[in-house]
Amino acid sequence: MGLYSYTRLATYKQCPYRFRLKYIDKIPETKTIEQFMGSCVHKVLERLYKNVISAKLIPLEKILEYYHKRWAREWDDNIKFVKRDLTKDDYRTLGEKCIEDYYKSYYPFNQSRTIHVEKRVSFALDNEGRHKIRGFIDRLAIAPDGTYEIHDYKTSGNLPTQKDKDEDKQLALYQIGVRDMWRDVHSIKYIWHYLVFDKEISSSRTERDLEKLRFDKITLINEIESATEFPPRESSLCNWCSYQSICPLWKHLFVIESLPEKEVLQEKGIQLVDRLERLQSERREIETQIEETKEALFEYSDREGVDRIFGSAKMAKIKREIKLSFPDSNDERRTQLEKVIRESGKWNEVSLLDVRKLAKKVEEGSWSDGVLKSIEKFGEKEEKKSVTLVKKKEREE
Incomplete structure (x- = not known):
């Protein structure tokens, strides 16, 4: 089996078709302005904390100077804008504000001891080492009480709820990898920094949570490895997708717009x-x-x-x-x-088998393999066609 990242798994869950284009067909993606701004801000904070590890504090004005130089150096005119009412300068200013707010909130950056920035983690979910995960932790630190902290920077314009983060899977996956690195990792805390809002959200997981996560991700990897079809799946993220113009759900709209x-x-x-x-x-x-x-x-x-x-x-x-x-x-x-x-x-005299629900259960693979195999031999695959008119959706301007 291949090596999977959280992003790779999340992409499949979000849209199997995008997964196929990106990871199987390897069609390059066009970077969005949100991704570009986020990357620049991440690199600035990486530089900041690398110096903190070396007991050196970079002044705010120098950090912002580095940000603007990096922005200019990395800029590409092919970067995709989804929100047409916002300009390049708007995003650059927003990134600057994220950095400035963070700097002022956490200076002198000694709330915990930073031990790594952009730390690579690689680990297996199973004892046989068949289901492997890799990823990068934005910042890994140790609090005064010995708790390990996994920090993650977000430049999203949407602020999630505490419930959202309590159900987040990415940093929980990284916890499994961090525990394999050192013997004194007894307690781990996740800290997300939502920089646009200058807000911190924290969470943690129980052993039971982590075991369920292992099982779920192993199941998902097995599903991906055995998949033969990768259908498109519509979501609120479609407008940010680089493949929208070749997606079966959207490409006709692009044909129309080109006429x-x-x-x-x-x-x-x-x-x-x-x-x-x-x-x-x-x-x-x-x-x-x-x-x-x-x-x-x-x-x-x-x-x-x-x-x-x-x-x-x-x-x-x-x-x-x-x-x-x-x-x-x-x-x-x-x-x-x-x-x-x-x-x-x-x-038994009045109940009937609901074959539609049965088909859904089999397609989802939500029952054990033994049960599914004994049932599948009774099923026959047939193409069913339908046309449904719905309100026309436009790409976001």
């Missing part, structure tokens, strides 16, 4: 979707008229006392019957009803 304005409405895809929208609208109108006509027939039947109403070529048969209904799966009484039937010993 001269006078040719847009002549494009075949647009014409087909517009035609389907028009036809579905007409069908809804017709269905409404059908229901209204049926109601009128019921009223006519009641008024005239007839059960058959004759037309020019067809006859309408009027039928009324009382049918018994029970609570559906969304009704809170459903659980009580099922309990009564189970206790009566009659459950």
Whole structure:
């Protein structure tokens, strides 16, 4: 098996198609302005703490000077902007503010003893060494009470909640690697620095949490290794994806945007979707008229006392019957009803296998391998097609 990083695993979870393009097809990604700004800020803090380890404090003005020089040296005109209302200077100023706020908040940087910056970790999740993880810790430090601290810098414009970070997997994975490095690692704390907000969020994990994490990541790696299809998965991150123009979910939009304005409405895809929208609208109108006509027939039947109403070529048969209904799966009484039937010993007489739920369980691989193998031989794969009209989504401007 290959060597996996947290980012690689997270990419697969976020979008298998992007995973394929990046890690299998190895198509280069275009860096976004957010990634570029974040990289510059990380390098500045790396330089700052390398000097702190050597008992040297760099003045704020020198740190900012280094930031601006690095920005100018590393800048690439191909960097992607998603938020069109923000400029290069806006992001550069934001990065400068992140550094300045951090410097003023933590100077003289002696809250804990920094022992490594950009520390590489590499470790196995299993005893056989088949499922391997690697990564880099922004900063590793030891608090006065002996607690090891894994620090992570974030330049995101979104501030997560404490619950979000208590469920975060990245630094928890790194904890497994850190514990393999030294024998005195008894307590580990995670500290995220959300630099845009000058805010610190901390968390930790139990042994049970870490064992579950090991199991989950081993399962995910096995899923990736056995995967033969990598479908695209839409999310709020699509606008930041370098592969959006070649993604099946979005590439038609790029085709449209590349056309001269006078040719847009002549494009075949647009014409087909517009035609389907028009036809579905007409069908809804017709269905409404059908229901209204049926109601009128019921009223006519009641008024005239007839059960058959004759037309020019067809006859309408009027039928009324009382049918018994029970609570559906969304009704809170459903659980009580099922309990009564189970206790009566009659459950097998009225229960049916839900093959749709079964197919979902098999596709998710959420049952044991033995159970899945015994079930899969009954299944047959078939292509099912559908077309659904939804509100048009635009790329963020």
